[in-house]
Amino acid sequence: xxxxxxIIFFFVLLLALPFINKAAHIDDVAFLYVARQIVxxxxxxxxxxxxxxxxxxxxxxxxxxxxxxxxxxxxxIYFFGETEWILHLFYIIFPxxxxxxxxxxxxxxxxxxxxxxxxxxxxxxxxxxxxNLMFDVPFLAFFLLSVTFFVYGTDSDNNYLIFLGAFFCGxxxxxxxxxxxxxxILVVYSLTRxxxxxxxxxxxxxxxxxxxxxxxxAIYGVPHNIQILKWLFQSQQPFTPRSTIVRLITNFxxxxxxxxxxxxxxxxxxxxxKNKLAYIVITVFASVLSVALYFISAKFVYRYTIFQLVxxxxxxxxxxxxxxxxxxxxxKPLLNLIKYKNFPENKKSANxxxxxxxxxxxxxxxxxxxxxxxxxxxxxxxxxxxxxxNIVDDYxxxxxxxxxxxxxxxxxxxxxxxxxxAYADYEFASTYKSFAEVAKQYETPDNTIWYSxxxxxxxxxxxxxxxxxxxxxxxxxxxDIVIKARLPSPRxxxxxxxxxxALLDVKGYKGNLILKVHNxxxxxxxxxxxxxxxxxxxxxxxxEDFEVYEVVK
Numbered sequence: 001x002x003x004x005x006x007i008i009f010f011f012v013l014l015l016a017l018p019f020i021n022k023a024a025h026i027d028d029v030a031f032l033y034v035a036r037q038i039v040x041x042x043x044x045x046x047x048x049x050x051x052x053x054x055x056x057x058x059x060x061x062x063x064x065x066x067x068x069x070x071x072x073x074x075x076x077i078y079f080f081g082e083t084e085w086i087l088h089l090f091y092i093i094f095p096x097x098x099x100x101x102x103x104x105x106x107x108x109x110x111x112x113x114x115x116x117x118x119x120x121x122x123x124x125x126x127x128x129x130x131x132n133l134m135f136d137v138p139f140l141a142f143f144l145l146s147v148t149f150f151v152y153g154t155d156s157d158n159n160y161l162i163f164l165g166a167f168f169c170g171x172x173x174x175x176x177x178x179x180x181x182x183x184x185i186l187v188v189y190s191l192t193r194x195x196x197x198x199x200x201x202x203x204x205x206x207x208x209x210x211x212x213x214x215x216x217x218a219i220y221g222v223p224h225n226i227q228i229l230k231w232l233f234q235s236q237q238p239f240t241p242r243s244t245i246v247r248l249i250t251n252f253x254x255x256x257x258x259x260x261x262x263x264x265x266x267x268x269x270x271x272x273x274k275n276k277l278a279y280i281v282i283t284v285f286a287s288v289l290s291v292a293l294y295f296i297s298a299k300f301v302y303r304y305t306i307f308q309l310v311x312x313x314x315x316x317x318x319x320x321x322x323x324x325x326x327x328x329x330x331x332k333p334l335l336n337l338i339k340y341k342n343f344p345e346n347k348k349s350a351n352x353x354x355x356x357x358x359x360x361x362x363x364x365x366x367x368x369x370x371x372x373x374x375x376x377x378x379x380x381x382x383x384x385x386x387x388x389x390n391i392v393d394d395y396x397x398x399x400x401x402x403x404x405x406x407x408x409x410x411x412x413x414x415x416x417x418x419x420x421x422a423y424a425d426y427e428f429a430s431t432y433k434s435f436a437e438v439a440k441q442y443e444t445p446d447n448t449i450w451y452s453x454x455x456x457x458x459x460x461x462x463x464x465x466x467x468x469x470x471x472x473x474x475x476x477x478x479x480d481i482v483i484k485a486r487l488p489s490p491r492x493x494x495x496x497x498x499x500x501x502a503l504l505d506v507k508g509y510k511g512n513l514i515l516k517v518h519n520x521x522x523x524x525x526x527x528x529x530x531x532x533x534x535x536x537x538x539x540x541x542x543x544e545d546f547e548v549y550e551v552v553k
Contacts, residue, residue: 004114008099012121012130015415016095019131019422020088025429026527028133029459030063031070032082038067038074044219045070051468053454053489060220064228066212068174069138087133094138095121095130101144102382108151109351109386111393115407116385122411124258124535125377127418128425128517128526135176136375142172143182143379150186154198166201170208177225178379179205181365188357192350247371249289250529251363253312254377256319258421258526258535259384261413265322268397268406275328279321286317293533297523308523308537315534323363326384329391330356355390359383372529420515421536425526427511428518429456431544432485436460438507442481442548450476452493453485473497482549487518487531497551505548514538 024032030052037048037059045067046060055062073087080086099121106113120126130137150165152158169186173179183202190198213223220227256262269275290313297304304312330352359380366376392398398406432455439461443449449466451457458468461483469482472494476482482501484490493501515538516522522539523532 004103005100007114008103008117008121009096011118011415012092012095012099015122015127015418015422016088016092016130018419019426021085022088022131022426023084023429023433023456024459025132025425025456026134027455029455030059031065031073031133031135032077032459034059034063034067034070035073035077038071039078042071042074046216046220046224051454051458051470054471054491056471058220060216060224061227065135065176066174066224068171069135073133088131091130091133091138094141095126097141098126098130098137098144101141101148104148105144105151105382106386108155109355110389112389112407115389115411116382118411119260119385119388119414120381122415122418123260123378123381124414124418124421125254125374126381127422129375129378131422131426134375136378139172139176139178140378140382142168142175143179144382146172146182147185147189150198151189154190154193154195157195159201162198162201163204166204169202170205173205173209174212177228178365178370180209181361181379184361185358188361189354192353244367246529247367249316250372250525250533251366251377252319252323253315253533254319254374254535255322255380255384256315256317257311258374258377259381260388261410261417262315262318264388264410264414265318265325268392269321269325271397272395275321275325278324278328279317282320282324283313283317286313286320289313289316302521302523304523304532308532308534311537312523312533322384325391326356326359326387329395330387352390355383355387359387374526374535420513421517424511424513424515424536425517427513428516428543431509432456432488433460434509435485435507435544435546436464436466439464439466439483442483442504444479446479448476448480450480450482451484452482452490453488454490455488457485457488469493476500476551478551478553480551482551484547484549486545486547487520500551500553501549502552503547504550507546507548508542509544509546511543514540516541516543519543 030050033048033050034045038045041047046058046063048059049057050059050062052062076087076090099117102120103113103117106116110116126137146165146168148165149161149168153161153163153165165186169179169182172182183205186202187199190196209225213225216222216224256265266279270279290309293304293312294309362379362383366380370376392403435457439449450469451461451466452469462468469491471491474494474496476497481504515536516524517526517536518524518531519537519539519541520531521541522534522537524534524537525531526535
């Protein structure tokens with residue numbers, strides 16, 4: 001094993017172990033419920049009723065992802081239970097696989113493979129999401145495994161490796177339906193190598209896709225993939241101008257703030273006079289959007305502050321500028337290919353087409369069907385980091401004697417920023433686990449504790465045996481307690497229940513940091529742009545507020 005692999009191991013563990021006891025968080029909860037069901041009946045993963053946000057009913061109609069990772073989680077739960085640190089310990093395999101795969105891919109496409117791998121595993125988006133039990137980092141790990149095996153197999157005409165690449169593409173699909181985007185990426189690689197036989201192996205993931213949908217059709221009466229697409233088009237409204245604009249903006253702000261350290265996306269490229277002029281134009285545009293957002297946000301519950309708008313303009317301009325840099329230095333080979341001119345006559349040109357196509361396919365996907373959360377950016381970081389170091393090398397913005405110092409400083413700043421953001425998210429996740437213990441003080445032998453709210457709040461209140469308030473539920477009786485968490489999609493009280501409630505207490509939780517990751521007062525929407533267009537922000541506001549009501553009549 002190469003010594004550089006041990007460096008990757010070291011940094012993955014360094015960034016994971018401090019957060020190994022992180023509370024179940026955001027969508028972790030739904031996936032843990034699916035895993036519980038698999039323990040009970042491994043052949044029907046969605047055959048249970050799920051209360052989730054404004055939805056209530058069969059899990060097959062609510063859960064949006066396939067169950068491959070929950071099957072893995074179910075094995076852990078079966079043998080070791082649902083203890084947080086044990087689950088996170090077993091999940092470390094995914095960032096390790098992602099980091100190692102990234103290193104071997106980068107050996108094919110970059111002169112600095114270790115740098116590209118280290119910047120991936122130290123990026124904000126990767127570090128925070130690798131400390132959750134959600135599917136984004138497991139998906140990225142299988143995504144990169146698929147590309148690694150396929151690329152090495154295609155280059156060496158090794159059919160076994162090509163098949164493994166195709167097979168891992170199918171497994172990535174069984175983690176997230178986003179796995180479909182891997183198929184065109186692998187096709188592009190085959191075409192740039194002028195090899196068509198590897199494309200035939202992509203029948204393997206297509207067969208996996210077919211079999212999974214036939215299986216879910218047989219059990220639930222509709223293919224799960226079709227069910228989720230139907231839900232996506234009805235509730236998310238992709239491709240509409242408003243939806244696309246919002247996703248584009250958040251893509252840029254997330255790239256600008258949650259990938260490499262933001263200033264690295266400017267320097268050293270801004271040394272070039274043409275790039276400097278482009279950044280000035282982009283900054284003016286971002287500033288105009290920031291001013292517009294100031295007036296638009298007057299209609300929001302929480303208006304953007306001047307500082308938050310400055311941060312928004314900075315992240316937005318930085319993300320847009322880096323995309324300009326990529327387009328400027330990578331567009332020619334792709335443009336020639338589109339014009340059917342100069343089909344990649346050399347390896348470097350073919351590599352450029354592949355990397356830029358990979359980035360573009362994921363970026364367009366995130367701007368239409370997906371996007372709106374930092375976790376989607378994780379799939380952009382691999383091609384992004386490889387292109388970053390290729391541009392720095394090819395155009396020699398920095399002398400060699402300064403380059404190592406620049407990379408070391410950039411990595412250190414990225415590492416430190418990721419640690420702080422990860423800790424802020426760790427604090428936020430902990431509030432729900434902590435409050436579930438505090439809720440005992442409102443319990444008496446004669447009353448029932450009800451709660452409204454989902455995600456981590458639902459998980460820990462449910463574990464304590466408290467009762468979820470269903471849609472338009474007026475069941476609570478006099479003397480009962482109803483607790484609402486303000487952030488995790490609480491359901492509105494039914495009009496009849498609302499008349500019978502009296503506010504008893506408000507329990508607020510402050511964090512140790514003013515850095516916030518998912519907080520509408522901070523306009524930070526790390527997990528959904530509904531909280532704000534910033535991936536993280538700064539505010540003295542509470543992490544969460546819990547409203548405690550008593551049923552008085």
